[in-house]
Each structure stands twice: as structure tokens, then as C-alpha cells.
Amino acid sequence: MKTIFCLYRCISVAFIVFSVVSCGVKKSLKDQPQISQYETNVPERVQLNDSTYTLGDNFLRKNRQGLWELYVDGNPLELGLKTGKLTQELFNEQEDIFIKKIDELVPSKGYQNLLRKFLAWFNRKMYLNIDEEYKTELYGVSKYASPDYDYVAKPYQRVMYFHGAHDIGHALQDLALVGCSSFATWGNQSKDGKLIIGRNFDFYAGDAFAKNKIIAFVKPDDGNAFMSVTWGGMIGVVSGMNDKGLTVTINAGKSQFPLIAKTPVSLVTREILQYASNIEEAVAIAKKREVFVSESIFVGSASDKKAAIIEVSPNNFGVYDVENSSQLICANHFQSEAYANDKKNQKHILESHSQYRYERMTELLEETEKVSPTKAVEILRDREGLDEKQIGYGNEKALNQLLAHHGVVFQPEDLLVWVSSNPYQLGEFVAYDLNEIFGKEARPNNSIAQENLNIQKDPFLTTETYANYERYRELRTKVENAIRKETRLDQNILDELISLNPHFWEAYYLAGKYNYDRGYEAVALPYFLKAQTKEITTVPDEEKIAEYIRNIKRR
Numbered sequence: 001m002k003t004i005f006c007l008y009r010c011i012s013v014a015f016i017v018f019s020v021v022s023c024g025v026k027k028s029l030k031d032q033p034q035i036s037q038y039e040t041n042v043p044e045r046v047q048l049n050d051s052t053y054t055l056g057d058n059f060l061r062k063n064r065q066g067l068w069e070l071y072v073d074g075n076p077l078e079l080g081l082k083t084g085k086l087t088q089e090l091f092n093e094q095e096d097i098f099i100k101k102i103d104e105l106v107p108s109k110g111y112q113n114l115l116r117k118f119l120a121w122f123n124r125k126m127y128l129n130i131d132e133e134y135k136t137e138l139y140g141v142s143k144y145a146s147p148d149y150d151y152v153a154k155p156y157q158r159v160m161y162f163h164g165a166h167d168i169g170h171a172l173q174d175l176a177l178v179g180c181s182s183f184a185t186w187g188n189q190s191k192d193g194k195l196i197i198g199r200n201f202d203f204y205a206g207d208a209f210a211k212n213k214i215i216a217f218v219k220p221d222d223g224n225a226f227m228s229v230t231w232g233g234m235i236g237v238v239s240g241m242n243d244k245g246l247t248v249t250i251n252a253g254k255s256q257f258p259l260i261a262k263t264p265v266s267l268v269t270r271e272i273l274q275y276a277s278n279i280e281e282a283v284a285i286a287k288k289r290e291v292f293v294s295e296s297i298f299v300g301s302a303s304d305k306k307a308a309i310i311e312v313s314p315n316n317f318g319v320y321d322v323e324n325s326s327q328l329i330c331a332n333h334f335q336s337e338a339y340a341n342d343k344k345n346q347k348h349i350l351e352s353h354s355q356y357r358y359e360r361m362t363e364l365l366e367e368t369e370k371v372s373p374t375k376a377v378e379i380l381r382d383r384e385g386l387d388e389k390q391i392g393y394g395n396e397k398a399l400n401q402l403l404a405h406h407g408v409v410f411q412p413e414d415l416l417v418w419v420s421s422n423p424y425q426l427g428e429f430v431a432y433d434l435n436e437i438f439g440k441e442a443r444p445n446n447s448i449a450q451e452n453l454n455i456q457k458d459p460f461l462t463t464e465t466y467a468n469y470e471r472y473r474e475l476r477t478k479v480e481n482a483i484r485k486e487t488r489l490d491q492n493i494l495d496e497l498i499s500l501n502p503h504f505w506e507a508y509y510l511a512g513k514y515n516y517d518r519g520y521e522a523v524a525l526p527y528f529l530k531a532q533t534k535e536i537t538t539v540p541d542e543e544k545i546a547e548y549i550r551n552i553k554r555r
Contacts, residue, residue, distance in 0.1 A: 028124040029157060033135040038077040045085050052444050053086055059444035060086040065421035065428050068212060069449075071442050073219035076133045080140020083216075083235065088144040090212050091232035095146050097208045098162065116152055122261055123161050129262040129290055130160070133222075134270065137235050138163070145233070163236050163264040165205075167293040179332060179353065179396050180251040182298045183361050183379070184307035187326035191372040197300045197307060197410040198376035199249040200425055201229070201238055202396075204403045213406055215419055215430075217437050217448075223274035225438045229406050229419055236266025237273055243438050244277040245302025245412035251330050253294030254348035258314060262290040265312070269297060278303045283319055286310045294345075298330050302412035311336050327365055331358040351539035356397045360386055364399075373409050373418055373429075377455050380407045380425050391535035392504020393469040400425065402469060409455075418455055429455035472500040472507070479510050483517060505534035509545060521552045528552070 046054045051062035058072045068090065072082040084091065106112055127135065138159050145155035152158055182199040190196045204210075212231065219225040228240035241247040248269040268289045276282040282299045294313035301307070307328045309320040318338025322328050332354035334345045349355045363386060364379045365371070371379075382399045385391035394402050407425030409418040415434035421427035431453035442448050460466050475497045482489045494511040501507050512527030528549050536542045 025120050025124045028127050029120065029154070031127045032156070033132055033139050035077050035136055035139060038075045038136065040078050040081060041074075042078060042081045042085065048444065054444050055082050055086055057441070058082050058086065059442075061444050063430065063447065063449060065430050067419065067421055067430060068214045070214050070216045071219075071437070071444075071448075072216070073221075075221045076136040077140050079218065079220060080137035080235070081143060082140075083137075084141040084144030087214065087232050089232075090214065091141070091144055092146040093212065094209070094232035094234075095149055095162075097206060098165070099149055099152065101205050101209070119153060119161055120157075122259075123157070123164065124260070126160060126164065126261040126264075130264075130267060131271065134235065134267055135160075141233060141235060159233060162233060163266060164261050164292075167261070167264055167291075167295075179357075179401065180249070181357050181361060181380075181399050182249050182251055182330040183365065183376075184298070184300055184328045185326060185365065185371040186306050189326040189365070189371060191370045191375075194411055194413050195300055195302065195305055195307065196371050196373060196376050197247055197249075197298070197412070198380050198407070199239060199298065199409075200380050200399060200401075200404045200407045201249070202401055202404045203238070204405070210405045210424075211422065213419075213422075215432065217432075217434075217442070219438060220274060224277070225434070226273040227417060227432065227434060227437075228270075228273070229408055234266070235270065236264060237269040238266055239406065239408045240269070240273050241300075241410050241412060241415070241417055241434065242273045242277075243415065243434050245415055246273065246276055246278065246282065247298075247300035247307075247410045247412055248272050248282070249298045249408070251296040251298060251332055253296055253311070253313065253332060253334055254344050254352070258292040260292065262292040262314075265291055265293065265295045265297070268312070272297070272299070277301075279306075279308045279321075283308075283310055286312055287317060290314070294334070296330050296332075296334065298328075300410060300412050302415075305413070309335065311339060316342070329358055329361045329365070331355065331361070333358075353397045353537050356386070357399055360397075360399055363387075373411060373416070374455055376409045377407070377418065377425075377429055380409070380420075381458050381460075383460075385535055389535065390503040392501055392506070393465075393472070394501070394506070395504055395535060396537050397535060402426075416450070416453070418453075421457075423461075426458040426461050428457045431455070468500045472497065472504075475500065476506075476510065479514060483510070483514050486517070488518075489514060503534065505531045505536045505541075505545075508534065509541075512545075512548065516548060516552070521555065525549065525552050 043056045053060045060070050062068050072079055106115055139156050142155040142159040179202045184197040186195040187193055214230050216228045216230050224242040224244055226240055226242035228237045239249045250265055272282045272285050276285055279299055279301045291312050292314055297310040299308055309330055311318040311334045316338055318336030320336040333349045339345045368375050385397055391397055402424050404424045407420040418429040418431050420429050431450040433450050437448055498507045508527045508531035512524040515524035528545050531545050
């Protein structure tokens with residue numbers, strides 16, 4: 001509920017300001033990129049079968065693991081038009097999912113109307129902070145946006161707004177959409193001494209949002225060719241590697257809600273991939289762009305044979321580069337000297353689950369003599385707490401929170417990348433060789449994956465424990481809806497919820513909350529007390545449970 005109240009409060013305040021500064025909004029709504037300089041040669045889309053489409057030499061195909069593989073080339077306008085035309089159905093479906101998620105968070109039609117005005121006001125300066133090249137590509141993609149959502153914003157502006165969704169998602173302090181983990185090893189800590197990078201992208205906007213992942217292979221006329229793990233309508237980069245062996249991934253930091261959008265972080269990382277070939281060049285690009293949230297950009301470099309973290313925020317900038325070490329770890333807090341005295345960052349370390357995951361990655365790396373791609377995947381899939389403690393499935397203190405959009409492993413010096421398939425990062429990790437894909441003519445009818453290098457799915461998927469967790473998620477939604485709508489549940493459902501995930505504090509908390517709200521305080525108390533004995537995710541969660549216990553005992 002705090003999430004919704006926080007969102008409503010931000011919208012209401014922004015609407016008041018919007019009415020005062022609407023002049024700036026009108027300019028942003030009229031902005032269009034200059035596309036006359038670009039020639040376009042975009043043929044008709046040909047459908048070869050139910051999961052393969054071509055546009056000349058460009059294509060979209062679905063592999064046997066359920067991942068969509070997209071290959072496009074050309075100038076910025078061609079890239080946008082080709083991407084939009086090839087992925088139109090996936091793009092439209094992603095828009096459906098995203099808008100439904102917003103409707104779920106903001107069910108009131110009145111507040112939805114305010115939200116539309118808020119988006120226009122909040123994003124009024126975004127177009128001034130995005131390079132013309134990417135505005136042109138966004139414009140091309142927007143030609144294939146669904147007309148069903150023109151009431152939200154015109155297609156071009158709407159596609160641009162969606163690129164700030166990741167940033168806005170973690171800026172809303174109570175909206176738990178992100179909690180990513182990344183690490184790198186090289187030298188004496190990696191197999192063959194090569195740089196190995198692993199990351200989980202724990203951006204959660206519902207199961208449907210993660211269903212249709214796209215592995216995009218992009219060969220622009222200018223700059224580096226690159227791959228990116230993405231989704232329909234998204235040209236920014238959250239996880240990717242270019243043909244120079246430079247990788248980027250992003251981990252959210254702690255941010256206050258900004259008053260104006262500037263450059264979405266995913267477009268900063270897109271620019272880094274396209275135009276940088278080493279860490280120094282990546283830092284220079286990040287430094288010249290103004291962002292509107294706090295973010296760690298984890299950069300791996302084949303030429304430097306190591307990794308570094310670029311830490312950006314609206315009012316600060318730092319680079320964390322380890323010395324006398326062959327590993328680098330990143331969760332969701334900053335580590336550079338530039339943020340040593342940042343009170344918000346210090347508080348985040350103390351109160352969130354970021355430091356816990358950092359320590360767990362450290363622990364697992366210490367237990368691994370030589371990290372290989374397979375070992376990196378094992379670490380990304382780890383579901384336990386410190387010292388192998390059982391902390392419950394779905395706990396955000398775990399590296400594998402069982403909600404990740406994707407997991408990915410890079411071996412930059414060989415231009416190899418492994419991308420997880422559904423569900424979460426438990427499915428088969430599919431291997432791709434950028435030397436092969438960009439060095440030869442890719443064909444839609446032939447597999448572009450290096451099947452012999454694939455890393456097999458997690459055996460956990462076939463266990464009763466996994467089936468219990470999926471059932472737990474279903475029941476959790478049912479219990480949360482009953483709490484929100486104040487409807488009655490059979491007590492057996494609460495008992496089953498706990499039995500399905502007995503080590504997770506959340507199960508006991510929800511049982512306690514349901515009974516507390518219905519006035520059954522004597523029944524609620526044992527549940528809250530039991531929750532306190534488990535590994536609770538954050539300090540605010542601990543304080544919330546303690547407050548319920550105090551209230552019950554006081555009465």
C-alpha cells in the first residue's frame with residue numbers, strides 16, 4: 001500500500017507544478033527528430049513460419065529455448081523502423097503488459113488522468129537530453145506502437161517515456177522493482193585467466209513482462225556492433241556487449257524521487273556500447289550525460305582485461321576501480337570515494353538487502369577456486385543466504401530471488417555471452433559468439449547460438465520444492481488481494497502458504513497481517529513473532545513487524 005500512496009502523492013504534487021509550467025510541456029510534446037538526413041531502405045516483412053520473420057538480410061526468430069533473436073543493421077532511422085516492423089507484435093504485447101501494470105498500481109481513473117499529465121510534465125526535458133541519433137531510432141520504433149494507448153501519449157513521446165521506466169521504477173522508494181547483482185573475476189581467479197562477468201537483472205514488472213525476452217544483435221552504420229538482452233520497444237541497454245569486448249550492465253542505486261527526467265540510464269549505456277572500446281572511453285561518455293537517478297554502470301573490458309564500476313547520480317559522479325585484486329562485486333550501493341560521505345547511500349547499506357547480497361557474492365567467490373562461465377551461472381542461481389542459511393525462496397537477500405528478468409554471463413576476450421531462458425535465470429543459458437554473428441552473414445533459418453557451449457537448466461526446476469514455490473506465489477497473490485480488499489480467507493490457506501515456504505519471513509508476516517486487520521490479534525501475534533525469527537529482508541520490514549507486535553501487546 002505504501003507503494004501506491006507514494007505514487008499518488010508524487011502524481012498529485014507534480015500535477016500542481018504541471019499547471020504552473022505547462023509551457024515547457026507543450027514544447028516537448030511537439031518535438032520531432034530531424035529524419036530528413038537519413039535514407040531508408042526497409043523492405044516488406046516476410047513471415048517464414050509462426051516464429052521467423054525477415055526484412056531482407058535482417059530477421060527475428062524464436063529459438064528452441066523460447067528466446068527471440070533479433071538481427072538489424074543500418075542507420076538510426078533504419079534501425080528503428082526495422083526493429084519496430086520485425087518486433088511489432090512483441091512490442092505491442094509489451095505495451096499491453098506495461099499499461100496493465102500501471103492500471104494495477106493506479107486503479108483510479110481520476111488518478112490515471114493525473115498520471116498522464118504527470119508523465120508529460122515529468123518528461124518535459126527528456127528530449128533535450130537524448131542524442132538526435134537515438135531520438136531518430138525511437139521515432140522509427142514508434143511507428144509500430146499500438147494505437148490503443150494514444151490516450152497516454154503520442155507514440156513517439158510514449159516510446160521515449162517507456163525508456164525512463166527503469167529509472168522511475170527504482171526512484172519510487174517503496175516500489176521494489178529492482179535489486180540487481182553483478183560480479184567479475186579475472187587473472188588468477190578465473191579459468192584460463194580470462195575476464196568473466198556474471199549478472200542478474202532483477203527488474204520485476206510481472207511474469208508476463210519477462211516472458212518474451214529479445215536477444216538483439218545490432219550492427220549500426222556508425223560505431224560498434226553489439227548485442228543486448230532487451231524486450232519489445234526497448235533500444236536502450238540494461239545488459240550487453242559490443243564487438244570490441246566491452247560489456248555494460250546496470251545496477252540501481254538509492255535515489256530520491258527526481259523532479260525532472262533527463263537522460264535514461266539505458267540510453268547512456270547504449271551509447272557506451274556503441275562508441276566505447278575500453279573503460280576510459282566508457283567513463284568519458286558517462287561523464288558527459290546528465291541522469292536523473294542513481295545508478296552503477298558495471299563495465300567489463302577485454303582490452304583492459306578487468307572491470308570497473310561507473311557510479312552516476314544527478315549530483316555526483318565516481319569510478320570504483322579495484323587495485324591489487326582480481327575480482328569486482330556490485331549490488332545496489334555505491335563504493336567509490338565520491339560517495340564515501342553520501343548519507344543516503346550509507347543508510348541504504350544499513351537498511352536494505354544490498355550489503356547482504358554483496359557479502360554472499362564475496363562468500364561464494366571465495367569458495368570458488370577458478371571461476372568459469374558454468375561456475376558463474378551457479379553463483380547467479382544461488383538461493384541460500386550467508387553461510388548456506390535457508391532464508392526462504394523469493395527472499396531479496398538471495399542472489400537468485402526467483403524473479404529475475406534475466407541472468408547473463410560474459411567472456412569478453414572471446415566475445416562469448418550466455419543468456420538465461422525462462423523461468424527466471426533457471427532455464428538453459430544459451431551461448432552466442434559475436435565473432436560468428438557479426439563476422440559472417442547471419443541467416444534466419446540457421447541457429448545463431450553456439451549450442452555446444454550452452455549451460456544446462458537448473459535441476460531445481462524439476463523438484464517438488466520448486467513446484468511448492470510456484471504454488472506459494474499463487475497463494476501469496478490470493479492472500480495479498482484478500483488483505484487489500486478486506487475479503488475473508490479460510491485459515492487453511494494461510495497454513496498452506498507457510499508450509500510451502502517455511503523459511504520465508506514473508507509467509508508468516510502475511511498470515512499475521514491478515515488476522516490483525518480482521519481484529520484477530522491473538523491469532524496474529526504468533527505469526528509476527530515467528531516472522532521475527534526468520535531472515536527478514538530489510539530494516540524497514542523488521543520495524544514494521546516489531547510495531548505490530550508492540551501494538552498487540554499494548555492492547
